[in-house]
Amino acid sequence: MTLKQLRYLLAVIEGEMNISSAARALHVSQAAVSKQIKLLEDELGVQLFLRQGRKIAAITQAGREIRSIAEKMIRDAENIKRVSGDVNEEAGGRMTIATTHTQTCYVLPDVIERFLARYPGVQIEIRQGTPTECAEWVASGKADVCISTEVMEEFRGIDILPYYKWRRCVIAPVGHRLVRCRPLSLKEVARYPIITYGALFDSDSKIRRAFTAENLKPTVLLTTQDSDVIKTYVRRGLGIGIISELAVREDNARLEVLDASRLFEPSTAALGIRRGHYVGRHLAYFIELCVPGVES
Numbered sequence: 001m002t003l004k005q006l007r008y009l010l011a012v013i014e015g016e017m018n019i020s021s022a023a024r025a026l027h028v029s030q031a032a033v034s035k036q037i038k039l040l041e042d043e044l045g046v047q048l049f050l051r052q053g054r055k056i057a058a059i060t061q062a063g064r065e066i067r068s069i070a071e072k073m074i075r076d077a078e079n080i081k082r083v084s085g086d087v088n089e090e091a092g093g094r095m096t097i098a099t100t101h102t103q104t105c106y107v108l109p110d111v112i113e114r115f116l117a118r119y120p121g122v123q124i125e126i127r128q129g130t131p132t133e134c135a136e137w138v139a140s141g142k143a144d145v146c147i148s149t150e151v152m153e154e155f156r157g158i159d160i161l162p163y164y165k166w167r168r169c170v171i172a173p174v175g176h177r178l179v180r181c182r183p184l185s186l187k188e189v190a191r192y193p194i195i196t197y198g199a200l201f202d203s204d205s206k207i208r209r210a211f212t213a214e215n216l217k218p219t220v221l222l223t224t225q226d227s228d229v230i231k232t233y234v235r236r237g238l239g240i241g242i243i244s245e246l247a248v249r250e251d252n253a254r255l256e257v258l259d260a261s262r263l264f265e266p267s268t269a270a271l272g273i274r275r276g277h278y279v280g281r282h283l284a285y286f287i288e289l290c291v292p293g294v295e296s
Contacts, residue, residue, distance in 0.1 A: 001040060001043055001044070003073070003074065003077055004036060005036045005037070005039060005040040006040075006070040006073060006074055007026070007074060008022065008026065008033050008036040008037060008040075009037060009040060009048065009063075009066070009067070009070055010067065010070055010071065010074065011025050011026050011033070012033065012037065012049070012056065013059060013063075013067055014140075017049065017056040017057070017058065017059065018056070019033050019034060019055075019056065037049070044062075044066070046060070046062040046063075046066075047060055047062065047063075048060055048062060048063035048066065049063060071157075072276065075274075075276045075277070076276075078141070078278070093119075093121075093122050093123070093280075093282055094122065094123045094124075094125065095122055095123075095124050095125070095144050095145075095282050095283060095286065096124075096125045096126075096127060096137075096142070096143040096144050096145075097124065097125070097126050097127070097143065097144065097145055097146070097147065097286075098126075098127045098129060098133070098134035098135075098137040098138055098142075098143035098145070098146040098147075098148075099126065099127075099128065099134055099146060099147040099148060100128065100129070100130070100131060100134065100147075100148055100149075100225055101128055101225050101226045101227060101228070102225075102227050102243075102244050102246060102247050103147045103148070103269065104126055104128055105227070105228070105247070106227075106244075106246040106247055106249065107147070107246060107269070108126070108147075111286070111289050111290060112124065114289055115285065115286055115289060118285060119282055119285065122282050127142075127143055128225075129225070130198065130225055131148035131149055131150065131151040131152075132151050134146035134147070134148045134272075135148060135151055135152045135154070135155045135158060135272055136155070138155075138158060138272050138273065138274050139155045139156070139157055139158055139274060141274060141277075144273075144277070144283050145271055145272065145273055145283060145286065145287070146271070146272040147163060147269060147270070147271055147272075147290075148269065148270070148272070149166075149267045149268065149269050149270070150205075150267055150268070152270060152272045155272075157274060157275045157276075158272045158273065158274060158275060159272070159273050159274075159275050160270045160271070160272055161270060161271040161272075161273070161287065161290075161291050162268050162270050162291075163268070163269045163270050163271050163290055163291060164268070164269055165266045165267065165268050165269075166244050166245060166246055166266065166267055166268075166269060167244075167245050167260070167261040167264070167266050167267075168207070168242055168243065168244060168245065168260045168261070168263075168264045168267075169242075169243065169244075169245045169248060169257055169258060169259055169260050169261075170184065170189060170240055170241065170242055170257075170258040170260045171230075171231065171234050171240065171241040171242075171243060171248060171255050171256065171257055171258070172192075172234065172240045172241075172255070172256045172258065173234060173235060173236075173237050173254065173255070173256065174254050174255065174256055175256075176240070176256055178192065178240060178256075178258065179256045179258065183262070184258050184259070184260060184262075184263065185263075186210060186211060186214050186216055186263050187214065187216060189218070189240065189242075189260075189263070190211060190216040190217070190218040192219075192239060192240045193219045193220075193221035193238065193239035193240070194218050194219065194220050194221060194239055194240060194241070194242060195220075195221055195222045195223070195224075195230050195233050195234060195238065195239045195240070195241045195242075196220070196223060196230065196241060196242040196243065197223060197224070197225055197230075197242075197243070198223035198224065198225060206264050206265045206267060207242060207264055209265075210263060210264050210265070221238060221239045222238070222239070227243050227244065227247035228247075230243050230247075231243075231247075231248075231255060234255065235254050235255060242260065242264075245261075271287060271290055271291065273287075
């Protein structure tokens with residue numbers, strides 16, 4: 001039994017039992033994947049998958065139990081490499097942060113500046129995506145840490161550290177009629193086309209729940225993960241925006257900013273780390289900057 005065989009096993013499972021998908025992910029031939037899976041089954045003396053002809057139909061109970069152990073073994077092997085890398089790359093190395101546009105532009109600059117003051121030789125990669133994508137990248141090991149809001153609870157194998165609470169505001173073009181609405185109400189907001197983050201209008205989002213609670217069905221004109229894009233379209237008078245209060249601290253020209261903290265529940269941004277992932281010096285310091293006092 002080899003780590004390669006275990007990686008091939010996990011690739012098949014993650015590829016929804018599709019040998020072709022697993023082969024593409026591993027950059028090998030389908031025949032190579034099939035051969036390694038067969039060798040693993042022969043050595044273990046158990047059938048890992050149920051087959052229909054040449055296709056895999058499902059994973060067996062033994063396969064499910066072995067999967068959990070294989071995932072831990074692969075993580076441990078990766079952590080061994082990280083420990084040695086941590087020792088050998090005290091002044092250098094690489095760290096990948098998965099996060100959204102808002103975090104990248106309005107939250108992380110101060111943190112990154114302080115981090116690089118201690119570790120100037122560390123290469124930082126910021127991968128921007130939706131909150132769901134960011135959590136997926138950490139869960140799959142494609143990023144060391146993610147910073148996003150509310151979706152990480154849905155992912156198996158991610159440890160979550162609360163970071164900070166944030167609230168929403170409504171933005172409108174200067175002179176917009178909504179500015180005269182005192183106090184601001186959901187009914188008035190719902191009268192105008194809305195431009196906001198895509199995830200905020202998912203079925204379980206706090207924005208959708210707020211409108212649904214008052215039997216309101218707002219028109220969502222456009223969704224994007226980029227706060228600056230939202231502000232651009234709002235300035236052109238195409239609609240009003242619902243964005244994070246963090247995104248309006250700068251560059252508010254030609255915009256009215258309306259406090260919407262009464263209308264929507266606050267949200268919590270969190271750090272996510274793959275469970276069992278080795279936390280090296282660089283990552284531990286980054287986490288400490290974000291969440292002082294946490295034990296990494």
